[in-house]
Amino acid sequence: xxxxxVSLACAHLPALGFGVGLRRPHYSQVLEQHPPMDWxxxxxxxxxxxxxxxxxxxxxIRERYPVVFHGVxxxxxxxxxxxxxxxxxxxxxxxxxxxxxxxxxxxxTGVGGRSLHDLLPLPYTDETLRHVVQRVRIxxxxxxxxxxxxxxxxxxxxxxxxxxxxxxLATVAEEADCAILLDxxxxxxxAFNHRFDPRVYIDAIxxxxxxxxxxxxxxxxxxxxxDTHDHPIREEVWRLYEQAVRRFGPVSTLIEWDDNIPxxxxxxxxxxxxxxxxxxxxx
Amino acid sequence: xxxxxLQRLIYAGITTPDGSVDGRLYRxxxxxxxxxxxxxxxxxxxxxxxxxxxxxxLSCLREDFPATSxxxxxxxxxxxxxxxxxxxxxxxxxxxxAGRHFPTFLRDHSILLDFPFVAELARLDxxxxxxxxxxxxxxxxxxxxxxxxPEAWPTLVLRTxxxxxxxxCEWRVGDVRRAIDNATPWRNPHRExxxxxxxxNQMDVxxxxxxxxxxxxxxxxxxxxxxxxxCETLARAHFGEDPAEAINRLLGRWLADGVLAVCDLRAQxxxxxxxxxx
Ligand SMILES: [Fe+2]
Numbered sequence: 249x250x251x252x253x254v255s256l257a258c259a260h261l262p263a264l265g266f267g268v269g270l271r272r273p274h275y276s277q278v279l280e281q282h283p284p285m286d287w288x289x290x291x292x293x294x295x296x297x298x299x300x301x302x303x304x305x306x307x308x309i310r311e312r313y314p315v316v317f318h319g320v321x322x323x324x325x326x327x328x329x330x331x332x333x334x335x336x337x338x339x340x341x342x343x344x345x346x347x348x349x350x351x352x353x354x355x356x357t358g359v360g361g362r363s364l365h366d367l368l369p370l371p372y373t374d375e376t377l378r379h380v381v382q383r384v385r386i387x388x389x390x391x392x393x394x395x396x397x398x399x400x401x402x403x404x405x406x407x408x409x410x411x412x413x414x415x416x417l418a419t420v421a422e423e424a425d426c427a428i429l430l431d432x433x434x435x436x437x438x439a440f441n442h443r444f445d446p447r448v449y450i451d452a453i454x455x456x457x458x459x460x461x462x463x464x465x466x467x468x469x470x471x472x473x474x475d476t477h478d479h480p481i482r483e484e485v486w487r488l489y490e491q492a493v494r495r496f497g498p499v500s501t502l503i504e505w506d507d508n509i510p511x512x513x514x515x516x517x518x519x520x521x522x523x524x525x526x527x528x529x530x531x
Numbered sequence: 532x533x534x535x536x537l538q539r540l541i542y543a544g545i546t547t548p549d550g551s552v553d554g555r556l557y558r559x560x561x562x563x564x565x566x567x568x569x570x571x572x573x574x575x576x577x578x579x580x581x582x583x584x585x586x587x588x589l590s591c592l593r594e595d596f597p598a599t600s601x602x603x604x605x606x607x608x609x610x611x612x613x614x615x616x617x618x619x620x621x622x623x624x625x626x627x628x629a630g631r632h633f634p635t636f637l638r639d640h641s642i643l644l645d646f647p648f649v650a651e652l653a654r655l656d657x658x659x660x661x662x663x664x665x666x667x668x669x670x671x672x673x674x675x676x677x678x679x680x681p682e683a684w685p686t687l688v689l690r691t692x693x694x695x696x697x698x699x700c701e702w703r704v705g706d707v708r709r710a711i712d713n714a715t716p717w718r719n720p721h722r723e724x725x726x727x728x729x730x731x732n733q734m735d736v737x738x739x740x741x742x743x744x745x746x747x748x749x750x751x752x753x754x755x756x757x758x759x760x761x762c763e764t765l766a767r768a769h770f771g772e773d774p775a776e777a778i779n780r781l782l783g784r785w786l787a788d789g790v791l792a793v794c795d796l797r798a799q800x801x802x803x804x805x806x807x808x809x
Contacts, residue, residue: 293625334624365587375533379534407563472576
């Protein structure tokens, strides 16, 4: 049923190719040497500042590369009122830098006016579904464009959940008409932590909705996997990525690396590996 | 349980200190709202978030207060961070604001018995971070100034740049931060009243101790003041040096450093040239 649905949200999203998350240790190298890279993803909040170096850096990057905004504090699933001030400054940043799209996470980050600065999973119930769908519509209205919502990695699930995360994500995207940023590593991490088959997750996501992939490394803590973005991508995650490429096609792919950040050239090599693997997967 | 209650419960379970009675209570209720298994019980799953919450905020505070955290050392800084976060839990969407009450928190803390200068040092750390991302605004430089007729100078209104701060200190905390920035051993600072100027030139942030007369003049300029008023202030406060020379020398330095803002100058020129315009 989902495969046939026409996705309005994804229709305008360009295929950007293979990019990496822009991180501080690489700012000067990218600005001065302009290494080849299809595109960069930046953390929106890092640039939602009054002035100074961050905005100057983004200006320089934007002159040469396509850029996508990736937020971490939209808190789409919170029961607190939507932060209109936050959205307004995000919208004005977007007007200035014209990102190819704006994404954030399908999660909540705080409640009662307090912030946990973390991406927490939601209880996947009808109540939550109605709540999130309504908020996505409001956010898209304020931003004047569809957003992409990313599946988070998680360590607990709610006892009152009545549907799976993949059903919840797919239904939110369909009903709110937003796109999906599918984080392949997050699916793998959550699958291990919650004992489900990651391939089932991928097969349940509607094809026309996926506008971007994330790939990253995680760390093994024995009883659970932690989404640390500080390791190379594991072979099992690459395999899952290949499955996703076969299902969703040549979707824009991004490498995330947030800790123990390697040299830029090594990061670029990982983006190239994604390019190779996608090419092979597509035959 | 409704979504709102669930979120409040999980929030309390994650943030309430582990050892407290409340912490244990919230946790046991939160655990029942969650699903766990033998491999990873609900309690342990919740704890992953509790640990991440503190560690994330700790590393943010460490980054924003590099000199303060170095001076206090890991164990002391961690304990203070824990207590600070409990008193001032983050409320803003961006984690960059998490440490905004930290200097005032230290000012009322018993840590001052052992490190009497540390609240001022934290304020300096904070000012450096603030100035780094303060609003952009055109600076007044020597060329801009020279374009003006000399008779226009006295009434010219000058203002310190929005990307600058003046800090009144009891201790020479600039010496401590300087030593730590240079990765050299730091010493307890001398107790001496100083005024620190933190400013941005191009994209880099600097700070220095101001001369007494200079700080008086810049304080006047921080509210926006006519050039003649700034000169008078300098002349009144200055001893030993010829006032005209002092003004020349300091103005030259302010213009070179980009400490003064240009906005009022533009407005004035627009007004004198074409009064009808907007
Ligand atoms: Fe991700």
